[in-house]
Amino acid sequence: MMNLIANSQKIKGECNLQIHIRLAEPFWRSVGIRDLSLNIADGSRVSDLLALLRKDYPALSVELDQSPPHIFIEDLEADAASFLTEGGHLHIVWPVAGG
Amino acid sequence: MNKSTIAIINLSTSEIHVDSVPDELTRAYLGGRGMNMAYLRHYLRAHGDPRDIDAFDPRNPLIIGAGLLTGTIAPNAARFNVSARSPESGILGDSNCGGFFAAAMRKAGFDRLVILGRAQEPSYLLLEDGKISILPADRLWGTRIIEAQDQLKAKHGVGTVSAVIGPSGENLVRMAAIMTGKKNAAGRGGMGAVMGSKNLKAIVARGGEAIEVSQKDTLRTLRVNQQDDLKKSRIVQVLGKVGTPLLYEVSNRLGAIRTRNSQDNFFEDTLNAEEIEKFSDKMMACTSCVVHCRHRNTLGGEGPEYSTIGLLGANVGIAPTEQVIILNNLVNDLGLDASSTGTIIAWAMELYQRGLINDSMTGSPLRWGDYETVHALIEDIAYRRGFGDTLAESSQAMRFFPPEARDYLIAVKNLPQSDPHDVRYFKGFALGIAVASRGADHLRNRPTLEVFKLPDEARAKIYGRANDPDPTGYKDKGLIIAWGDDIFAVGDCLGLCRFITRGFNSPHLLGYEEFCELISAATGFEYTPETLRAVGRRTLDTERLINADFGLSRADDTLPKRYFDEPMPARKTQGHQIDRAQFQNMLDEYYMERGWDKNGHLPADRIAEINSVLSEIK
Numbered sequence: 170m171m172n173l174i175a176n177s178q179k180i181k182g183e184c185n186l187q188i189h190i191r192l193a194e195p196f197w198r199s200v201g202i203r204d205l206s207l208n209i210a211d212g213s214r215v216s217d218l219l220a221l222l223r224k225d226y227p228a229l230s231v232e233l234d235q236s237p238p239h240i241f242i243e244d245l246e247a248d249a250a251s252f253l254t255e256g257g258h259l260h261i262v263w264p265v266a267g268g
Numbered sequence: 269m270n271k272s273t274i275a276i277i278n279l280s281t282s283e284i285h286v287d288s289v290p291d292e293l294t295r296a297y298l299g300g301r302g303m304n305m306a307y308l309r310h311y312l313r314a315h316g317d318p319r320d321i322d323a324f325d326p327r328n329p330l331i332i333g334a335g336l337l338t339g340t341i342a343p344n345a346a347r348f349n350v351s352a353r354s355p356e357s358g359i360l361g362d363s364n365c366g367g368f369f370a371a372a373m374r375k376a377g378f379d380r381l382v383i384l385g386r387a388q389e390p391s392y393l394l395l396e397d398g399k400i401s402i403l404p405a406d407r408l409w410g411t412r413i414i415e416a417q418d419q420l421k422a423k424h425g426v427g428t429v430s431a432v433i434g435p436s437g438e439n440l441v442r443m444a445a446i447m448t449g450k451k452n453a454a455g456r457g458g459m460g461a462v463m464g465s466k467n468l469k470a471i472v473a474r475g476g477e478a479i480e481v482s483q484k485d486t487l488r489t490l491r492v493n494q495q496d497d498l499k500k501s502r503i504v505q506v507l508g509k510v511g512t513p514l515l516y517e518v519s520n521r522l523g524a525i526r527t528r529n530s531q532d533n534f535f536e537d538t539l540n541a542e543e544i545e546k547f548s549d550k551m552m553a554c555t556s557c558v559v560h561c562r563h564r565n566t567l568g569g570e571g572p573e574y575s576t577i578g579l580l581g582a583n584v585g586i587a588p589t590e591q592v593i594i595l596n597n598l599v600n601d602l603g604l605d606a607s608s609t610g611t612i613i614a615w616a617m618e619l620y621q622r623g624l625i626n627d628s629m630t631g632s633p634l635r636w637g638d639y640e641t642v643h644a645l646i647e648d649i650a651y652r653r654g655f656g657d658t659l660a661e662s663s664q665a666m667r668f669f670p671p672e673a674r675d676y677l678i679a680v681k682n683l684p685q686s687d688p689h690d691v692r693y694f695k696g697f698a699l700g701i702a703v704a705s706r707g708a709d710h711l712r713n714r715p716t717l718e719v720f721k722l723p724d725e726a727r728a729k730i731y732g733r734a735n736d737p738d739p740t741g742y743k744d745k746g747l748i749i750a751w752g753d754d755i756f757a758v759g760d761c762l763g764l765c766r767f768i769t770r771g772f773n774s775p776h777l778l779g780y781e782e783f784c785e786l787i788s789a790a791t792g793f794e795y796t797p798e799t800l801r802a803v804g805r806r807t808l809d810t811e812r813l814i815n816a817d818f819g820l821s822r823a824d825d826t827l828p829k830r831y832f833d834e835p836m837p838a839r840k841t842q843g844h845q846i847d848r849a850q851f852q853n854m855l856d857e858y859y860m861e862r863g864w865d866k867n868g869h870l871p872a873d874r875i876a877e878i879n880s881v882l883s884e885i886k
């Protein structure tokens with residue numbers, strides 16, 4: 170698990186929310202790790218977190234554009250406007266299905 | 269291109285008749301699945317009422333047919349279909365398989381085999397340079413899948429490729445597969461048991477020449493261009509690295525993994541692709557594949573695929589990665605269909621959990637996650653020992669259980685569901701397995717594009733008219749399933765893999781236009797996207813007629829009781845189930861799209877049209 174201290178305080182107050190992020194296939198490949206933790210300001214939404222990830226990982230940004238993901242917080246689907254909460258687990262998953 | 273060659277082999281009399289398939293029939297059905305269906309209908313009706321031909325009756329034809337493009341350099345042109353009356357479902361049996369066998373069969377001179385009768389002694393067929401020999405299999409009988417193929421290779425030399433049955437097929441286990449290589453399985457519907465009932469252990473192909481095509485250079489150019497395009501596709505790139513285990517985490521996160529016989533809908537992360545990858549040392553491919561989706565595992569086998577991970581993992585409650593891979597290798601080496609095996613064992617576990625069966629029948633406790641018991645039970649199924657003998661009957665084991673047991677069987681038309689996806693959430697997935705011609709199966713029509721949130725215009729362009737984008741709603745699902753039915757059927761007629769077929773996890777890949785170009789270059793036959801789709805429709809209609817002969821109609825296009833009556837318990841899918849009235853509306857729409865009547869029957873003029881085409885078969 171990589172711990173990233175993001176520069177989100179430039180966006181919102183203090184970085185006092187720690188979010189655990191799971192990058193499923195194929196997103197993790199452009200980051201090099203599947204699980205990471207990131208600190209972000211209180212009151213941040215999923216869109217803020219994605220903006221940080223895109224900034225830190227340009228290759229991931231391209232991947233997210235190419236393969237728009239499904240995002241889950243814990244067991245529920247989230248969208249860009251969903252708020253993040255302390256210790257939350259965010260899953261970025263590719264929407265595929267088959268057999 | 270040479271005419272398509274068919275060999276009719278009667279194992280009772282040792283008579284072999286080699287013939288050409290009339291061009292009209294080839295134009296109507298191409299090859300592979302469609303052509304198999306034409307011959308299946310013909311042979312099942314040759315003696316009167318098809319219902320009189322039990323699956324193990326020597327008159328049940330075992331039809332092995334390569335796709336029209338199989339063995340050429342067209343992308344992913346590896347596949348063949350095996351068809352017969354199914355001993356598992358009792359209706360149309362049809363299974364599709366990759367690997368290298370079908371290309372070798374064509375090179376040896378045969379596009380299709382119709383195997384009738386029953387050999388007096390265990391036998392195998394040798395196809396070599398346009399000749400067929402029936403040879404004794406006395407030393408082969410009793411061998412497992414890998415050993416059987418090794419023996420045949422040692423005997424017939426390098427370049428030998430065989431399709432074989434294991435102990436399961438020999439022992440008429442109703443979910444026995446025909447295997448080629450370590451993992452490629454014609455698994456669905458018990459085709460291995462039909463082969464076993466004919467005392468036929470193996471079909472060996474060797475020798476011969478490259479498959480003749482009409483315009484070699486054009487086909488080569490198409491291959492290069494299509495390969496380049498396919499390799500740009502993200503799904504193709506990812507499948508080539510991760511294989512189908514990719515799908516487990518996606519379904520699991522959603523809450524759509526069949527778990528403990530669909531009592532639960534999510535399971536452990538130990539079966540995620542990254543865990544499977546730790547046991548993989550190489551990605552493998554079939555003939556002419558540009559994807560390379562198959563893992564070679566470090567435990568002596570190939571795979572596992574997503575279906576096996578789900579059904580021999582989550583569905584029976586087994587979480588350790590290594591154990592699931594060992595079970596995968598075991599079912600493959602015994603020649604069992606992993607999907608049916610995992611579904612039937614989970615069914616028995618739930619019956620035990622509910623007290624509907626007990627130790628007096630099972631011999632020992634059946635508990636979720638008990639790896640040792642599942643391992644032993646799989647062996648016992650293959651050799652028909654103890655309670656394994658009961659489960660070897662697959663869904664037909666119902667006759668040994670109390671009537672309520674049927675409520676917990678995850679099967680449609682008596683075929684256990686093929687894939688690990690719990691279909692209560694995506695309603696199109698549910699309709700798809702309900703109407704699939706061979707029973708509960710995702711590879712007939714799975715509308716994977718439903719999960720992509722494609723723009724409305726894109727959806728309208730793909731499916732031919734505007735349609736509701738909500739994958740959890742019931743509207744317009746008949747339209748998209750009929751669309752998937754047809755294009756996947758055409759892919760099966762051509763012998764192409766689903767992973768390069770438009771609609772399977774991508775709106776791009778190869779569609780009718782590209783198929784038309786490939787057919788023209790390979791055979792000189794000209795099609796338009798419309799006339800090609802008509803081949804898919806004809807295949808579906810012929811399958812419907814075969815099943816109608818077995819008495820099937822609307823009432824059989826249904827789902828397991830649990831999918832209607834029990835909401836999904838957790839995660840995003842929580843609360844979803846299939847509404848019975850809405851399901852009937854989906855069926856109405858589907859039949860309308862297919863041109864069938866309210867009971868799911870073909871109109872008389874369409875039946876006459878198909879019979880007229882089939883009259884070409886002498």
Ligand code: SF4
Pocket residue numbers: 344346366367552553554555557558559560561562765766767
């Ligand atoms: S994608 Fe997989 S199943 Fe399809 S042809 Fe290639 S290796 Fe075989």
